[in-house]
Amino acid sequence: MEHRPYWWVKERELLVEHAYPVLQQTRLSCETGPGSPSGHVMGSTAVLFAIVASLDEILSKSRKISHRTKAAGKYILWILFGASLILIAMSRLYTATHFPHQCFLGFLGGLYVAKSLLLDTKMSTWWRNSKRPKVLLAALGMTMISFGAYWLQKGLGIDPQWSVKLAFKWCSKPDWIHVNTTPLFSLVRDCGAAFGIALISPVSMRYTSLGTSSCIVKGVLIGGVMVAMHLAQAAIPIGHVLTFYLCQFMLYAVQPYIYLVIVPFLATQQKVTNKSD
Numbered sequence: 349m350e351h352r353p354y355w356w357v358k359e360r361e362l363l364v365e366h367a368y369p370v371l372q373q374t375r376l377s378c379e380t381g382p383g384s385p386s387g388h389v390m391g392s393t394a395v396l397f398a399i400v401a402s403l404d405e406i407l408s409k410s411r412k413i414s415h416r417t418k419a420a421g422k423y424i425l426w427i428l429f430g431a432s433l434i435l436i437a438m439s440r441l442y443t444a445t446h447f448p449h450q451c452f453l454g455f456l457g458g459l460y461v462a463k464s465l466l467l468d469t470k471m472s473t474w475w476r477n478s479k480r481p482k483v484l485l486a487a488l489g490m491t492m493i494s495f496g497a498y499w500l501q502k503g504l505g506i507d508p509q510w511s512v513k514l515a516f517k518w519c520s521k522p523d524w525i526h527v528n529t530t531p532l533f534s535l536v537r538d539c540g541a542a543f544g545i546a547l548i549s550p551v552s553m554r555y556t557s558l559g560t561s562s563c564i565v566k567g568v569l570i571g572g573v574m575v576a577m578h579l580a581q582a583a584i585p586i587g588h589v590l591t592f593y594l595c596q597f598m599l600y601a602v603q604p605y606i607y608l609v610i611v612p613f614l615a616t617q618q619k620v621t622n623k624s625d
């Protein structure tokens with residue numbers, strides 16, 4: 349079932365008399381999703397790979413930089429990439445949230461996500477260049493498959509929330525359990541983001557121009573939006589389940605519009621147009 353170490357140790361203790369090591373829990377241990385693959389390693393791999401591969405390409409194309417400096421620059425970039433991921437994976441092992449193979453699977457998953465969705469590859473052009481109805485259909489399909497899998501498990505007598513129950517059972521402090529780590533939350537967030545992307549499709553029209561403003565202006569804009577999103581997230585009331593998930597869905601649906609339309613618009617101070625509109 350791909351358990352997480354912090355609860356697996358305890359479950360084993362119930363089954364086998366042999367003593368198992370005591371794992372110290374931390375504020376970050378009480379993740380509630382299944383342990384594989386590591387979401388942190390997967391997300392970081394995807395984003396870092398996309399950034400480093402793009403910088404590598406920019407270096408390769410540059411005519412102003414010497415061959416030797418280019419090679420050294422690329423070497424440093426990829427070393428930094430590897431070192432960051434090793435540190436992230438080690439931190440996941442340290443907090444007893446993962447076994448090593450789960451981090452490795454996260455790394456492979458991240459590479460796949462970067463190549464199929466983020467980088468400018470043949471695989472990724474379909475969603476960036478597709479018209480709105482096609483991407484809306486993909487988002488709808490993704491949502492239906494996800495919820496279908498949930499109900500199929502229920503129908504087969506498997507509890508889709510088994511990992512949440514184990515987290516509640518074995519987390520040493522209930523305060524350390526956060527709703528935004530549950531599989532259901534991820535589902536709502538990812539479906540919201542997929543619909544948000546569909547609504548602004550074709551995306552390639554949106555981000556080709558990130559503006560003429562300086563890096564500082566762009567940095568301040570993006571930083572400001574991130575803080576605002578964080579505050580909006582914290583303001584969502586958790587008392588009523590349906591309202592909570594609906595607000596989260598809308599918050600994630602609106603973010604592609606903010607990052608890919610409003611931010612470039614403010615950075616260029618020109619209207620970013622979409623040919624399909």
Ligand SMILES: O=P(O)(O)OC[C@H]1O[C@@H](O)[C@H](O)[C@@H](O)[C@@H]1O
Nearest residue numbers: 379385386387388389445528529
């Ligand atoms: O699998 P990991 O590394 O413990 O990470 C789980 C986390 O993975 C992230 O990708 C999700 O955004 C979080 O919601 C989730 O809590």
